[in-house]
Amino acid sequence: MDKDAEANRRSPASSEPTIPLDDQQPLLRDEQTLRGRLRTNWYRMDRSSRLTTSLVMLILGVALLGRIFIELACPDDYWHKPHVTIPPQVDEGNDTKHSDKERRDAVRDAMRHAWSGYHKYAFGHDELLPVSNKSNDKWGGWGVTLIDALDTLYIMELYAEFNQGVAHVTEVDFSKATPGYNTPFFEMVIRSLAGLLTAYEMSLDKRLLEKAQQVGDVLMPAFNSSSGIPYPRVDVNAGTAVHASSVCLAEAGTVQLEYWKLSDLTGNPAYHQAAQRVVDILDKDEKPYKGLYPIWIDINSGKLTSGQITFGAQGDSWYEYMLKQYIYSGRTHDQYRRMYEESIDSMKQKMVKRSEFDDQMYYVGDLDSTAKKFSPKFQHLTCFVPGMLALGSKTLNRPDDLVLAKQLTYTCFQMYNQTATGLGPEYVLFRDSNNRGLLPTNHKDDFDIQDLAKADSTETSDGYYLGYDRSYILRPETAESIMILYRITGDVMYKEWGWQIFRAISKWTQTPAGFSAYRDVMSTKHESEWSDSMESFFLAETLKYLYLLFSPTDYYSLDEYVFNTEAHPFKIQRSQDRS
């Protein structure tokens, strides 16, 4: 290029730079490509425009590199910070991005929501009816939801709500119940007595211990039978037990931890002695199989009757308490260890089966020792078993039990995972290879429900087994096992399972006032499936276990606390506490 041409190109007099013909030809050819066009524009700019453009490009480049660096180096949720707390009603879909803290806060918000609905519409009554915004007193009117929720509020650091509850409960006169109402002994021990004991152990508010003792005392007449086996109901106003000829295993054998703790805290051994007598009687009783106890007990004779054996309704927590009393005793009371190990060995031998359709899926069925029949029914209630096995495996060094615990937790999770709502049904029936069907499917016609109902009713006569029940009543057992499995194995998969379950609960059961039991886990009809019931164990157990799942593992550690069957954490006895 000659000097004149160069001068022309830079001429300030010209608005359009003039380009010599010689130079134009190759540039015109280049302009057919993007690079060419850019180069053309670049040469058309004056020096200061080129400088500004370079500077802008440099800044953009640095910003881009910075973003790439942060994407690679920072956690997934970086761009969402600062994050507001997720409302309890969360969106559908896969979500593995929330941190433990966000998940814990979401569970805490759910607790706050349930409590505030209860506070607004049902305060002091037994239960909130979360759809009609009314209340009931179906447990005698002591305010069981309030008592059951106290330690959950404390654990979640909802102290204002805890204090509201304490202020009320210290005014309740537990020597009275709704006139004509017969108070269920076991339910009020595991919910009310235990709830007051743990609220006391946490807050050290002496008024709570006084109230716990009052509840323990008004229920003690239950033990006044000729054998010492408790009656199932007490007439609190009359101060006597209600006469009955039989009681079920779980009701008689799941009051021991609570009365033992009451003895420890009051210094009065009579409570523990009365409860321990039941264990001694049943330990000596004849059983159809070593370690397996039929679910009915004759109150007069103290003998086990019937042949029905289950780790589900009416049997479940009896087995749980063998292990938990052993743990509570600081692993010193060997009777419980022996009884627990006998039970688990026989359960594994006679009641655990593997699905014929999915070889990863194991379950615990029911047994009728008289008819020598196995029922392939797996109850939601039985989903406490994997948590128990994992805890027992750690406590008693039984590694095989942990393997089974993982397999059963998988099945319990699948009971949720395979439904239309992601909620778990009351029970499922496993079918044999002639009759396909395993878990509830989206299509009712996949298997013959009439057949199932018939098969069930031939196995029992007490009317308990009603065939196929698809409801989810906000039960805790799967969340409980998932929390324990996470704490014992450290496998984060369990946190994802728990979060999935929590999201399903939020999505389908949350009402404007609380959370409601859901009639059919296969139906996505939402509100029309709400059955207007919120059991106190949802606040005492389900939300507590989920909260602990997302908390550090030393928060209410399994080494320091043993949870009663209603998830009330009792401090384990230290050697100096033992008499």
Ligand code: DMJ
């Ligand atoms: C709770 O009241 C207790 O866990 C009890 O042992 C049986 N199940 C309910 C909740 O499902």
